[in-house]
Amino acid sequence: MLSKRRWDAIVAIVSTVIAVALVFLFPPVTAARTAIALAAIVVFAAAYALIGRDAVEPPRAAWRYPAFLSVAAVAVGIGAGAAPFMAMLQTLAYPLVWVVGDSRRRGIGGSAVIAGSVFVGASFGYGPNLQSFLAGATTAVFSLSFAIAIGLWIAQIAEYGEERERLLAELTAAQGQVEALSRERGASAERERLARDIHDTLAQTLAGLVIFAERAGRQSREGQTDAAASTIATVEQVARDALAEARALVARTAAVPREPAFAAAVERLVERFRAQGRGAIVLDTAGVEGELDRETQVVLLRCLQEALSNAAKHAEADLVEVRVHVDPGGTASLEVADDGRGFEPDATGAGFGLDGMRERVALAGGTIQVASTAGHGTTLRVQLRPAREDAVLDAKEEAS
Structure with missing residues (x-):
């Protein structure tokens, strides 16, 4: 969807182009009709600026859609009655009705109202005769059909975009969960590996130290001094081995340079x-x-x-x-x-x-x-x- 600033530019440019073309290229038969047509353009632009603009983007107040539709329909109908060229104002009215309405039902209903105002204005602006009725009906039917078709197509594209955005958000959240699970699994595997290393090295060596220490104590109490000294030497060597194993374990778990x-x-x-x-x-x-x-x-x-x-x-x-x-x-x-x-x-x-x-x-x-x-x-x-x-x-x- 277009932002407010872009709609501001679109409404200003299109309104100006219609007004310039009305005055210099397709002027009505009288100056009074020209003034009425120009006033209709001003009313339409004012309705957008004061009512419709704040409903272009959510949140939308509920009263803005019927208020904007009413003023826009009156402006388009009076303009079409004052000058046939003013039917070009539909190029702004139809898309704005769909945007401000923000739903298929409101878009179709609003388009029907705009088409009806064009028919009434074109039919009675130059007198209620058969030619005016045919011209107004033809313009209203074709413009309404085109507006509904384009509106439904754009609404479908917008819904598709919103659905893709929702799926992308879900996919991003799922990827985050997968990454978290992967990190947890990696950390768990690393803890298991570290536990195996400790069990296979330090735990077994310390168990051996306990056995040798108990043997040295028993030999010392029994007066076997030579045997106790030999066992103490073994304890010292096993302790050195345990220290080397601990250093190797630290080296394996340290961060990679x-x-x-x-x-x-x-x-x-x-x-x-x-x-x-x-x-x-x-x-x-x-x-x-x-x-x-x-x-x-x-x-x-x-x-x-x-x-x-x-x-x-x-x-x-x-x-x-x-x-x-x-x-x-x-x-x-x-x-x-x-x-x-x-x-x-x-x-x-x-x-x-x-x-x-x-x-x-x-x-x-x-x-x-x-x-x-x-x-x-x-x-x-x-x-x-x-x-x-x-x-x-x-x-x-x-x-x-």
């Missing part, structure tokens, strides 16, 4: 695990050529963190080879291979963190492969496509 260069972030992460001294790590980032978005970097770095942690904690690997590749188009791949003791992927326990990695990669639209055999090491491969490529491929799959 906000670096634009993905290769630099990978090197920094690898250095963290090298500092633990649990085997050599060989890093190859020569294949990093393109740039990655923030989400893809997070997924790859989290997967690398988990893979290095597993290699050090479970596989007892002496050598870990890390290869990272990013092509210019944004497709990224990560490969982590170790020479550890391996495992059977189908019989994996939750402690390896593979379930969390699979969920994270799946949400990013990527693929993950784990190849491992007991006694022959493990190889992890992750591949992620750029977001725009995922969208194109999904669209092709839906189309097919």
